[in-house]
Amino acid sequence: MEALYTNEPIVALATPWGRSALAVIRLSGEGTLALLASSFTGKLDQSHRMVFGKLVDRQSNQTLDEVMIAPFTHGAGYTGEEACEIYCHGNPHLIETILHYLVSCGFRLALPGEFSYRAVKHGKMDLTQAEAVHELIMAQTALAAQSALHRLSGGLGKEFGAIYQAIIDRLGAVEAYLDYPEEELEPFVWLPLDSLREQLFRYLKEEPIGQILQEGALVVLAGEPNVGKSSLFNWLVGSERAIVSPEAGTTRDYIEVTLDVHGYPIRLVDTAGLRESAQAIEQMGIQKSYELLAQADVILYLTTPAQPADDDFMLMYRDKLIWLENKRDALARDAQVGMEERLAISVLKGLGLEEMLAKLVAHIDPDGVAKRREHALLGSLRQREIVQQALNTLVECEALAKEDALDLVAFTLRKASGYFAQLIGTDMQQDAMDAMFRQFCLGK
Numbered sequence: 001m002e003a004l005y006t007n008e009p010i011v012a013l014a015t016p017w018g019r020s021a022l023a024v025i026r027l028s029g030e031g032t033l034a035l036l037a038s039s040f041t042g043k044l045d046q047s048h049r050m051v052f053g054k055l056v057d058r059q060s061n062q063t064l065d066e067v068m069i070a071p072f073t074h075g076a077g078y079t080g081e082e083a084c085e086i087y088c089h090g091n092p093h094l095i096e097t098i099l100h101y102l103v104s105c106g107f108r109l110a111l112p113g114e115f116s117y118r119a120v121k122h123g124k125m126d127l128t129q130a131e132a133v134h135e136l137i138m139a140q141t142a143l144a145a146q147s148a149l150h151r152l153s154g155g156l157g158k159e160f161g162a163i164y165q166a167i168i169d170r171l172g173a174v175e176a177y178l179d180y181p182e183e184e185l186e187p188f189v190w191l192p193l194d195s196l197r198e199q200l201f202r203y204l205k206e207e208p209i210g211q212i213l214q215e216g217a218l219v220v221l222a223g224e225p226n227v228g229k230s231s232l233f234n235w236l237v238g239s240e241r242a243i244v245s246p247e248a249g250t251t252r253d254y255i256e257v258t259l260d261v262h263g264y265p266i267r268l269v270d271t272a273g274l275r276e277s278a279q280a281i282e283q284m285g286i287q288k289s290y291e292l293l294a295q296a297d298v299i300l301y302l303t304t305p306a307q308p309a310d311d312d313f314m315l316m317y318r319d320k321l322i323w324l325e326n327k328r329d330a331l332a333r334d335a336q337v338g339m340e341e342r343l344a345i346s347v348l349k350g351l352g353l354e355e356m357l358a359k360l361v362a363h364i365d366p367d368g369v370a371k372r373r374e375h376a377l378l379g380s381l382r383q384r385e386i387v388q389q390a391l392n393t394l395v396e397c398e399a400l401a402k403e404d405a406l407d408l409v410a411f412t413l414r415k416a417s418g419y420f421a422q423l424i425g426t427d428m429q430q431d432a433m434d435a436m437f438r439q440f441c442l443g444k
């Protein structure tokens, strides 16, 4: 985007294409207000204040729409540039006409994420916040939105900023000692690095849940044919989405839906029942089931009193498996129920299903990290990779310190500080920056 990066005026629709009560067209860049002034009957002289008026095609003198416009003077709006927002009627033909007209006035159509990119360029937000804006828009549950908003409010950027500062302070101490060894400086004022290391380690440890909030946890229903996987799937979805029948081998192609379970986005998959003696098509479905099991975050493994568990299967997936014994209703009342490892349920009678949901959530987020607000979670793979590199560098640094290789210690500390500059975006490679903003929505 650097090649395109200028202050030139850009325009994009900030709301979805289609019919709606209102649509918002966003404009930003040098000269925006002057370019618009002659086409608008109102006066755009006060930043952040909406003005009613007509948007007029000044060549044909035709009114394009009756609108409200909010101007933002240089340095004052989202992008930090001179900008404005046009609130017009939400009709796709009308929007197209207005956009077309604005282009003829000298605005260029914006690239995805170009407004946020400019906001970062002008110091209106750091890179973690720009990422959070995107995540907030993409969030699939209220909990996921909350987590993104926490990052947007500057949580993560501030935390990274503080770590950056701590590293710079230690670097200063080491360099001073190297420059003035006679000064009797406390040689290890900068040690220990433990607390920083632990903080980075915690980010990485909690990162999977950050990822799950954004992308959803992959939850796979598995078990022998006829144990009630599709029945449970339908209960979870809340409609008869999958075919249920007393015949073994009913489900062949797997089915995936996205659900909200207590705020956690879940990608739930119903699979073909696992068995050996199956026909070719069913066997292909079973093959697919195994692929999904390998990728799953959680496996809901169903058995019934009549179809007991497969020990090898349980052992193979033990870390991500929740064992459910279905069809408990079919068993005599005094039969032994609820062995420690397994949860007795009946999809037919609605028994044990709320407990199952609680177990599922506890498996996805055992420490309830997503609901805590003391610190922000990492929000992207990019962040994860950089934090991992920073952590490695600090570990390396401590080893060097033990060997008293102080000039190498300074070198590695400097390297570690560089990672944090990348995280907040004060120093970031252009191609990484481009790749990131390309994922954004138009108009954002």
Ligand SMILES: Nc1nc2c(c(=O)[nH]1)N(C=O)[C@@H](CNc1ccc(C(=O)N[C@@H](CCC(=O)O)C(=O)O)cc1)CN2
Residues within 6 Å of the ligand: 075, 076, 077, 078, 085, 124
């Ligand atoms: N109409 C509208 N609503 C919106 C946005 C927007 O751009 N326009 N936002 C866009 O994502 C979000 C809000 N984010 C915003 C962030 C900063 C500023 C802004 O004008 N900042 C100025 C002045 C702050 C102030 O007056 O306190 C500044 O930082 O200097 C506006 C919106 C959500 N709602």
Ligand SMILES: Nc1nc2c(ncn2[C@@H]2O[C@H](COP(=O)(O)OP(=O)(O)OP(=O)(O)O)[C@@H](O)[C@H]2O)c(=O)[nH]1
Residues within 6 Å of the ligand: 224, 225, 226, 227, 228, 229, 230, 231, 232, 243, 244, 245, 246, 247, 248, 249, 250, 251, 252, 271, 272, 273, 274, 326, 327, 328, 329, 330, 345, 346, 347, 348, 349
């Ligand atoms: N008694 C009883 N029957 C159930 C229960 N849950 C499901 N069933 C019945 O078990 C049969 C099989 O259910 P499905 O949901 O199709 O089983 P499945 O595991 O998806 O089977 P495949 O797709 O063949 O692998 C159906 O007749 C269901 O009505 C339950 O809790 N109790």
Ligand SMILES: [Mg+2]
Residues within 6 Å of the ligand: 229, 230, 231, 243, 244, 250, 251, 271, 273
């Ligand atoms: Mg089925």
